Each structure stands twice: as C-alpha cells, then as structure tokens.
Amino acid sequence: MGKIAFACLLICATQATADPIFINRGDTLPVQHSYTGGWDHFVGGGVALMDCNDDGMTDMFVAGGASPAAVLINTSAPGGDIAFAQAPLSKITGVTGAYAIDLNNDTHTDLMVLRNGSNLLLAGDGTCTFADTTAAFAIPQDPRWSTAFSATWEGANTLPTLAIGNYVDAADPKGPFGTCDTNILLRPAGGTYVATALDPGFCPLSMLFSDWQRSGAPMLRISNDRQYYIRDGYEQMWSLAPLRELTQEDGWDPLQLWGMGIASEDITGDGLPEVMLTSMGDQLLMTNTGTGFDAVPFSTGTTAQRPFTGGDGRPSTGWHAEFGDMDNDGLADLFIAKGNVDQMPDMAMQDPNNLLMQQPDGTFIETADTAGIATFNRSRGGGLADLNNDGLLDLVVVNRRAPLEVWQNATPNAGNWAAIALSQAAPNTDAIGAIITLKTEDQIQTREVTIGGGHVSGSLTPHHFGLGSGQTAHVQITWPDGTQSDWQTLPAGQITQISR
Numbered sequence: 001m002g003k004i005a006f007a008c009l010l011i012c013a014t015q016a017t018a019d020p021i022f023i024n025r026g027d028t029l030p031v032q033h034s035y036t037g038g039w040d041h042f043v044g045g046g047v048a049l050m051d052c053n054d055d056g057m058t059d060m061f062v063a064g065g066a067s068p069a070a071v072l073i074n075t076s077a078p079g080g081d082i083a084f085a086q087a088p089l090s091k092i093t094g095v096t097g098a099y100a101i102d103l104n105n106d107t108h109t110d111l112m113v114l115r116n117g118s119n120l121l122l123a124g125d126g127t128c129t130f131a132d133t134t135a136a137f138a139i140p141q142d143p144r145w146s147t148a149f150s151a152t153w154e155g156a157n158t159l160p161t162l163a164i165g166n167y168v169d170a171a172d173p174k175g176p177f178g179t180c181d182t183n184i185l186l187r188p189a190g191g192t193y194v195a196t197a198l199d200p201g202f203c204p205l206s207m208l209f210s211d212w213q214r215s216g217a218p219m220l221r222i223s224n225d226r227q228y229y230i231r232d233g234y235e236q237m238w239s240l241a242p243l244r245e246l247t248q249e250d251g252w253d254p255l256q257l258w259g260m261g262i263a264s265e266d267i268t269g270d271g272l273p274e275v276m277l278t279s280m281g282d283q284l285l286m287t288n289t290g291t292g293f294d295a296v297p298f299s300t301g302t303t304a305q306r307p308f309t310g311g312d313g314r315p316s317t318g319w320h321a322e323f324g325d326m327d328n329d330g331l332a333d334l335f336i337a338k339g340n341v342d343q344m345p346d347m348a349m350q351d352p353n354n355l356l357m358q359q360p361d362g363t364f365i366e367t368a369d370t371a372g373i374a375t376f377n378r379s380r381g382g383g384l385a386d387l388n389n390d391g392l393l394d395l396v397v398v399n400r401r402a403p404l405e406v407w408q409n410a411t412p413n414a415g416n417w418a419a420i421a422l423s424q425a426a427p428n429t430d431a432i433g434a435i436i437t438l439k440t441e442d443q444i445q446t447r448e449v450t451i452g453g454g455h456v457s458g459s460l461t462p463h464h465f466g467l468g469s470g471q472t473a474h475v476q477i478t479w480p481d482g483t484q485s486d487w488q489t490l491p492a493g494q495i496t497q498i499s500r
Contacts, residue, residue: 018327018414020371022407025082032403035380037066040116042341043147043205045380045398046097046456050109052128058385058461061111063095073128076388082408087128097381097456099149105426114146114456138192144181145170150452152209152218153428159188163220165204168228180229202233206262208453210273213290216482223259223277251292261455265323265332266446278318281305283336301364302356304336308366309374310350317347320455324384324393328415328466330443331358337397339378350376377402381457386464391417393464416492418473419462424500433480436463440470462495
C-alpha cells in the first residue's frame with residue numbers, strides 16, 4: 001500500500017474540508033511595498049515573519065531588492081481586521097530575503113538578512129529595532145549574491161550552525177551561465193564564526209537543515225537552479241558529522257531540476273517529513289522512505305505544472321512553497337508562489353499562485369481562484385501565519401515589481417485549532433530541531449521545528465495545527481537533544497506556551 005493511501009487510513013475520519021476564502025488586506029498597508037530591480041534581482045523577494053516586539057502578534061521584515069527593505073509592525077486587534085504600521089529602519093537595499101532567528105540567545109528575535117552584496121546579521125531588542133552585529137560575529141562581509149539560508153544547533157554549541165547559499169558569481173567574466181558561486185557553512189568558534197566552503201555549489205535558491213531520517217543527525221538539503229548550472233549540477237544533501245556531500249553510494253539518487261524552493265511536512269502520518277521542491281515546470285512532491293525520497297504519482301495533484309486559469313498554457317514557474325492547514329481540518333494544505341522570472345518566453349506570463357487543499361484521501365485540489373488569491377503578479381517569497389490570532393492561517397505574498405499582498409483567512413466553517421509556542425533555556429531558545437507530536441482522536445500529526453527552506457522566506461511563529469472537530473489534543477515534545485516530554489493535553493482554540 002502506498003504512503004498516500006496509508007495516510008487515508010489515519011485521517012479519513014477527519015471532518016470534511018471547508019472551502020477557503022480570503023479577504024485582501026494589502027490595500028490597507030501603510031506602504032505599497034514591492035521587490036524591485038533588474039537582472040540582479042530576478043530571484044529573491046522574501047519575507048521573514050516573526051514577533052519582533054514580543055507582543056504576541058506576527059510582524060514582518062520584507063525584502064525590497066533595489067528598493068529599501070521594510071519592517072511592518074502588526075497592529076491588528078485579536079480576531080479583527082489585519083492591519084500593520086511601518087517601523088523605522090535604516091535604509092537597506094540589495095536585500096533578497098531574510099530569516100528570523102534568536103542567534104544571540106537573548107529571547108529577542110534577530111534577523112539573518114541575505115543580500116546581493118554583503119549579508120547582515122541584525123540583532124533585535126524586543127521593540128522591532130535592530131542593530132548591526134555582522135562584524136561582531138565574523139559573518140563574512142563579501143559582495144556575494146546570497147539566495148538561500150538555513151540554521152541548526154549542533155550539540156551543546158551556544159551559537160547555531162549557519163548555511164548560506166550563494167547564487168551566480170556576477171563578477172565572473174565567463175558568466176552568468178556555468179558560474180555558480182561557492183556556498184559556505186558557518187560554525188561557531190570562540191563566540192564568533194569560522195567559514196567552511198560547501199563546494200561544489202550549483203546556484204542554490206533554497207536550503208534546509210532537517211533530521212530527515214529522524215536519526216538525531218540533521219542534514220542540509222540544497223535545491224539548485226539548473227538555469228545556471230546547466231548540465232553539471234544536481235540537488236544536494238550534506239551531512240554534518242562528518243561534513244561531506246552525500247552521493248549515490250549513500251542512497252542519494254541524482255536529481256536535476258530548476259530548483260527554487262523547499263517545503264517540508266509530514267503528510268503521510270509516519271513521522272518522517274516529506275519534501276516539496278518548486279521548479280520551472282513541474283513542482284515535485286516526494287515522500288520520505290527513511291533512506292531516500294520517491295516522487296508521488298501525478299494523480300496526487302501537486303505537480304501544478306501549468307496555470308490553472310488565465311488562458312496561458314505554457315509551463316509555470318514555482319518559487320516559495322509552504323505547508324499549512326488553511327481550514328483546520330487536520331490536513332496540511334500547500335501554497336505555492338508562482339511568476340515568470342521576467343520575460344522568459346517559454347514560460348507562462350499569466351501564472352497565478354496555487355492554493356492546493358489536501359483531501360482525506362491524500363490528494364490535493366486547486367482552490368486559489370475560488371479562495372480569491374489567484375492574482376497574476378510575479379510572485380516570489382511568502383509566508384503563512386495567523387496574523388490576527390483568530391485561529392486561521394493568513395497569507396503574505398511578496399511580488400516582483402508589484403505591491404506586497406496580505407490576505408486574511410475568512411474561511412467559514414473551519415475546524416478547531418491549537419497552536420504551540422516552544423521555548424527552552426539558552427542556547428537555542430526557540431528549540432530549533434525539536435519535534436512536535438500531536439494526537440487527536442483520529443490522527444497523529446508531527447512537525448519538526450526548522451529554520452530555512454521556502455524561497456528566501458521563513459517564519460518563526462507559533463506552530464499551528466488544525467484539529468478538525470476535536471476539542472482537545474495531546475502533545476509530546478521531543479526536544480533538540482532527544483529528550484521527550486510527558487504527554488500533555490491542550491485545549492482547542494488557543495496558543496499554548498510549552499517551556500522545557
């Protein structure tokens with residue numbers, strides 16, 4: 001029996017899915033923010049979702065490319081209309097994306113800011129004000145074109161291990177084709193960082209540390225853009241101990257695609273995370289066998305290879321992908337940001353984003369048009385988070401040369417929900433690498449706490465679970481060092497803080 005079919009045995013008792021509906025709140029933003037620029041910003045355009053002022057609401061840092069980046073503070077009333085105000089921020093241009101992380105272990109959210117130019121490490125102070133600590137931590141300050149990031153904590157290290165993916169070497173006169181830059185791994189040493197090359201590099205657009213095999217050993221998956229590596233590159237997986245690239249002898253089968261984004265979630269109910277890889281053309285969902293990954297059948301409905309509306313029959317271009325339960329039925333749904341790189345004639349120009357809702361049998365159906373979010377902008381990064389704390393995941397979409405979109409989830413007849421915010425004593429205050437196991441009467445959901453993936457976009461927010469008709473849930477935390485908590489009961493309809 002296939003994994004998708006097996007999942008149905010676990011979850012077919014879950015209540016029927018609701019039809020998602022979204023309300024456009026982008027017109028009410030304090031600034032019409034866009035990701036702009038020429039060839040040097042064809043890729044990128046990310047957003048970091050986080051609570052930067054410790055008020056329990058999700059704020060955002062948005063990349064601007066050639067335009068300045070922006071910090072938007074959430075001013076929504078709980079359960080009310082989504083609203084934001086603009087926060088002061090020094091003019092930072094060249095930003096491709098950002099990831100939220102408490103790197104310095106002070107419980108305030110910091111930002112790893114990726115740029116076409118020198119990257120920045122900005123330390124937060126709990127007021128959505130940030131100080132440049134790049135030099136203090138010896139983050140490399142060279143003018144590379146960074147387009148991917150992930151972080152994990154190794155052992156008892158105070159600081160996390162950071163991976164930074166660098167795209168085309170724009171200074172190479174032989175380029176741009178075949179001139180992919182070298183990626184770097186930053187490991188802590190004496191309170192700062194020492195860089196090690198992850199070579200070869202094949203123009204990454206996404207990377208993610210995850211304990212893919214649930215062995216206690218995270219590995220780094222890198223998704224690479226065949227547009228510029230042309231023929232010699234491939235998707236990569238690196239082990240950390242020892243540091244080496246996995247090969248076919250390790251069971252890592254060669255795979256080439258125009259890789260742009262990574263999303264990960266256990267959608268089969270076996271405790272292992274699946275992986276979604278966006279691309280020009282097919283979007284590739286792969287199930288996790290424990291020793292490798294197998295592509296799901298076309299009938300699963302996740303390929304999203306061409307626009308589903310708009311009349312443009314050319315192949316789609318996928319960017320940011322993210323799983324989230326949009327109707328709280330206990331099934332992970334899938335958002336994919338779409339948009340032509342610029343004017344590529346072989347790819348669709350009218351290329352709406354996807355909102356693929358998972359069905360009880362493990363297949364997915366398209367709902368972006370009926371949900372109201374099927375715009376034709378050139379989308380790039382994005383994020384899912386409950387922006388007004390009403391128990392429904394909302395949507396943020398960053399567009400190239402078009403305004404930022406914010407969509408409020410107003411899905412009627414949605415199921416119950418629970419959200420979990422993890423914390424532990426320093427280091428690693430947000431428990432990156434922990435695994436949440438949540439049980440309801442008719443299913444088990446598991447999720448690993450990670451930083452990375454997406455397309456230069458990431459969220460550091462409470463972990464949202466749909467419960468269907470369940471009134472309570474039981475949760476167990478496997479903390480990053482492998483220690484398991486006792487099971488505890490969570491009430492539906494609230495965010496529960498679980499501290500180690």
